Amino acid sequence: xxxQEGDASVSSVISAKNLSLTFETNDGPVHALKDVTLxxxxxxxxxxxxxxxxxxxxxxxxxxxxxxxxxxxxxxxGVSPEEARKARAYGYVFQxxxxxxWRTIGGNIRLPLEIMGVDKATQNQRVTxxxxxxxxxxxxxxxxxxxxxxxxxxxxxxxALAFHADILLMDEPFGALDxxxxxxxxxxxxxxxxxxxxxxxxxxxxxxxxxxLSTKIxxxxxxxxxxxxxxxxxxxxxxxxxxxxxxxxIEIAHxxxxxxxAGHGDD
Amino acid sequence: MKNAVPVLSVLAVIVAAWWLAxxxxxxRPALDxxxxxxxxxxxxxxxxxxxxxxxxLMLDNPGQVAVGYDLKRPRLPTPxxxxxxxxxxxxxxxxxxxxxxxxxxxxxxxxxxxSTLWGFMLGTTIGILGAVAIVYSRVMDMSVMPWAxxxxxxxxxxxxxxxxxxxxxxxxxGRGVPxxxxxxxxxxxxxxxxMVKGLRSPTAQQLDLLKTYNTNGFQxxxxxxxxxxxxxxxTALKVGIAAALVGTIVGELPTGAxxxxxxxxxxxxxxxxxxxxxxxxICAAILAGALVTLIDVLQRITLRRMGFxx
Numbered sequence: 001x002x003x004q005e006g007d008a009s010v011s012s013v014i015s016a017k018n019l020s021l022t023f024e025t026n027d028g029p030v031h032a033l034k035d036v037t038l039x040x041x042x043x044x045x046x047x048x049x050x051x052x053x054x055x056x057x058x059x060x061x062x063x064x065x066x067x068x069x070x071x072x073x074x075x076x077x078g079v080s081p082e083e084a085r086k087a088r089a090y091g092y093v094f095q096x097x098x099x100x101x102w103r104t105i106g107g108n109i110r111l112p113l114e115i116m117g118v119d120k121a122t123q124n125q126r127v128t129x130x131x132x133x134x135x136x137x138x139x140x141x142x143x144x145x146x147x148x149x150x151x152x153x154x155x156x157x158x159x160a161l162a163f164h165a166d167i168l169l170m171d172e173p174f175g176a177l178d179x180x181x182x183x184x185x186x187x188x189x190x191x192x193x194x195x196x197x198x199x200x201x202x203x204x205x206x207x208x209x210x211x212x213l214s215t216k217i218x219x220x221x222x223x224x225x226x227x228x229x230x231x232x233x234x235x236x237x238x239x240x241x242x243x244x245x246x247x248x249x250i251e252i253a254h255x256x257x258x259x260x261x262a263g264h265g266d267d
Numbered sequence: 268m269k270n271a272v273p274v275l276s277v278l279a280v281i282v283a284a285w286w287l288a289x290x291x292x293x294x295r296p297a298l299d300x301x302x303x304x305x306x307x308x309x310x311x312x313x314x315x316x317x318x319x320x321x322x323x324l325m326l327d328n329p330g331q332v333a334v335g336y337d338l339k340r341p342r343l344p345t346p347x348x349x350x351x352x353x354x355x356x357x358x359x360x361x362x363x364x365x366x367x368x369x370x371x372x373x374x375x376x377x378x379x380x381x382s383t384l385w386g387f388m389l390g391t392t393i394g395i396l397g398a399v400a401i402v403y404s405r406v407m408d409m410s411v412m413p414w415a416x417x418x419x420x421x422x423x424x425x426x427x428x429x430x431x432x433x434x435x436x437x438x439x440x441g442r443g444v445p446x447x448x449x450x451x452x453x454x455x456x457x458x459x460x461x462m463v464k465g466l467r468s469p470t471a472q473q474l475d476l477l478k479t480y481n482t483n484g485f486q487x488x489x490x491x492x493x494x495x496x497x498x499x500x501x502t503a504l505k506v507g508i509a510a511a512l513v514g515t516i517v518g519e520l521p522t523g524a525x526x527x528x529x530x531x532x533x534x535x536x537x538x539x540x541x542x543x544x545x546x547x548x549i550c551a552a553i554l555a556g557a558l559v560t561l562i563d564v565l566q567r568i569t570l571r572r573m574g575f576x577x
Contacts, residue, residue, distance in 0.1 A: 066475050
């Protein structure tokens with residue numbers, strides 16, 4: 001790990017130190033996260049991979065201030081997650097698109113802009129801009145039910161991009177989609193990342209998806225939720241789909257699989 | 268309009284069953300009249316006939332069954348008698364320019380409709396505001412909801428006279444206000460229950476999304492909870508308007524009211540004119556059907572314009 005004591009690295013966007021989160025349940029405490037330490041640098045594409053219950057989604061939700069840690073420290077853009085959320089520092093993409101059925105695609109993308117009090121002209125310009133980024137040009141006036149699942153998820157990504165937050169947090173955004181659509185969307189996400197230079201946190205449980213997308217792969221394991229390996233990808237930033245057949249890709253995927261197996265050894 | 272065929276089929280079955288039921292229902296008065304007119308009836312005399320079942324009377328006197336279909340004061344009028352009476356008290360009155368006469372059902376229906384609409388508006392408002400309070404306040408949820416449920420277990424017929432007496436005591440003239448209150452009493456409940464459900468229908472994920480935008484309470488109400496509750500609202504309004512009409516009619520029953528469909532039903536009962544009861548009843552049913560259909564149309568238009576895929 002690159003984390004150094006006292007090094008408030010300028011490029012560090014998200015920094016977690018000894019972060020723990022324990023849920024109290026009737027069956028006793030559940031350690032969703034335990035002593036998690038990680039630095040995410042500006043422009044990184046970080047994937048969190050691991051089996052269910054390893055705390056990957058919880059970690060992302062802590063970054064987004066949707067959960068409060070019970071111990072340890074975390075900063076987002078140098079401030080607490082709550083302050084970062086109030087400053088609208090990140091866009092969040094959920095597993096389900098969750099578009100409002102009573103709003104058009106354009107209307108859904110306008111939702112955060114309306115809430116943030118952005119003026120009409122800027123709203124229109126942003127809608128056009130982000131629809132183009134996710135390749136949904138011309139779908140502004142359509143209602144969600146008129147779009148396929150993959151298109152709806154792209155619209156929800158556009159919604160997260162609309163207010164120009166530097167950080168994009170995605171919680172298994174393609175988990176519910178079939179593999180062909182998924183491949184296609186993975187390429188589009190890479191393209192989007194290259195064009196916007198955002199810092200992206202991406203939760204997945206697909207090894208190829210994690211390896212294909214990331215500059216940094218965080219392997220996690222459950223009971224307690226913890227980080228077992230952090231892999232810096234050696235792949236170039238520009239990645240055609242064929243890269244998945246390269247020797248390098250297969251080696252990284254192998255290391256991820258080993259990490260997952262090691263963390264899972266006890267059951 | 269693809270609903271028309273099933274709806275009309277059910278209507279036809281009901282009318283047929285009604286028409287068939289007229290024979291056993293009216294056989295006793297029919298035999299009394301036939302006997303007085305000199306016909307031979309088995310057994311003779313209305314007192315001995317009391318111990319014989321209507322089925323046996325019909326079997327023994329097949330020639331007199333038809334008399335039951337043309338009585339002046341039938342126990343059960345035929346559909347065509349009711350239709351005729353309905354026409355005489357509505358269309359024919361309008362044609363004669365006596366639309367607002369006390370004998371005209373149009374007048375009575377109008378009186379009932381007014382109270383129904385006031386009660387509906389009052390009940391809907393209480394229901395919606397109550398639901399908002401319940402959704403946003405845990406105290407309200409714990410305190411108001413049980414009472415709302417208990418309120419519906421009190422028989423409205425028992426409560427209606429009290430509401431009228433109380434509103435008289437506090438100096439409210441006329442029956443419009445107490446009737447509207449009784450009507451609202453029945454109407455608010457379905458609206459309250461549905462709106463609570465509708466306002467709570469957004470998923471945890473949808474609420475989390477708004478949190479990531481640092482959305483305030485007003486914005487999340489108007490941008491998420493309220494629009495999400497609209498389909499629930501319309502379903503409740505359909506039940507609510509029918510309940511409001513029932514409430515108004517019940518409010519017209521025990522009060523010595525002389526106008527309104529409920530009063531017509533009571534007066535018909537007291538004066539032994541079943542035709543008046545039945546035509547008022549059918550008139551109330553038509554009114555209810557029209558109101559529910561109206562809301563259904565509004566629902567379709569609104570949801571379509573909002574973009575809901577129905």
